[in-house]
Amino acid sequence: MAKRGMLIVLSGPSGVGKGTVRKAIFEQKDNDFQYSISMTTRQPRNGEVNGEDYFFVSKSDFEDKIAHGQMLEYAKYVDNYYGTPLQYVNQTLDSGKDVFLEIEVNGARQVREKMPDGVFIFLTPPDLVELKQRIINRGTEDMATIDKRMGKAVDEIKTMRDYDYAVVNDDLVVAVDEIKNIIKGEHLRVTRVYPEYQEMLGEL
Numbered sequence: 001m002a003k004r005g006m007l008i009v010l011s012g013p014s015g016v017g018k019g020t021v022r023k024a025i026f027e028q029k030d031n032d033f034q035y036s037i038s039m040t041t042r043q044p045r046n047g048e049v050n051g052e053d054y055f056f057v058s059k060s061d062f063e064d065k066i067a068h069g070q071m072l073e074y075a076k077y078v079d080n081y082y083g084t085p086l087q088y089v090n091q092t093l094d095s096g097k098d099v100f101l102e103i104e105v106n107g108a109r110q111v112r113e114k115m116p117d118g119v120f121i122f123l124t125p126p127d128l129v130e131l132k133q134r135i136i137n138r139g140t141e142d143m144a145t146i147d148k149r150m151g152k153a154v155d156e157i158k159t160m161r162d163y164d165y166a167v168v169n170d171d172l173v174v175a176v177d178e179i180k181n182i183i184k185g186e187h188l189r190v191t192r193v194y195p196e197y198q199e200m201l202g203e204l
């Protein structure tokens, strides 16, 4: 049976750059993780594709999935549901592949409770002014929604201490590199506890 894959959770406030970092990591193609596509009741933005960016569903469909225990985690975030379908995560981890989640902090806390062996990484902005500017520059939300998202950011940043790692996304290239190094390092730690690797690696 394949060794179970590793769960990697990237969290942080809206606009910090989680999606940008995740896309940069996946574009480099020197890894074998699988991205878990989230489900949401939010309306698609221009250019977003159902089944690629998110599974876009109705509120009643989402609540049905919650009721049937089909979500690993979910949260209501600024008027919409967001969540991680459970089956894909379990099947992929069981097949030995790593799974990458990009989710907000309440969901990350739920995952931590259920899968404490995961690697939890918090992406943090250089400061709040820059964070707000990034959401504005993205041009996807109206000012009222930006204010609601910013209203959550301080409490979200305070949860940073609950993570295994915090990475500052000031320079994108550096942040991407740091996250890749964290994942590589965690793999090494995992391999050390597996007897089949001990002979290969010698005294550790």
Ligand SMILES: Nc1ncnc2c1ncn2[C@@H]1O[C@H](COP(=O)(O)OP(=O)(O)OP(=O)(O)O)[C@@H](O)[C@H]1O
Pocket: 012, 013, 014, 015, 016, 017, 018, 019, 020, 021, 134, 135, 137, 138, 169, 170, 171, 172
């Ligand atoms: N290091 C960086 N320096 C400057 N701008 C950045 C950096 N990283 C990301 N951005 C920009 O910040 C904006 C927000 O990034 P992104 O959409 O990836 O954030 P997010 O954390 O995924 O947001 P959300 O949680 O709302 O989905 C984008 O316009 C992106 O290009």
Ligand SMILES: Nc1nc2c(ncn2[C@@H]2O[C@H](COP(=O)(O)O)[C@@H](O)[C@H]2O)c(=O)[nH]1
Pocket: 012, 013, 014, 018, 038, 039, 042, 073, 074, 075, 077, 082, 083, 084, 102, 103, 104, 105, 106, 107, 108
């Ligand atoms: N708890 C979860 N949060 C998620 C999930 N997928 C995305 N998110 C987070 O929601 C906010 C808003 O996203 P946006 O696409 O509307 O900007 C952001 O922090 C995302 O990271 C999920 O499956 N579970």
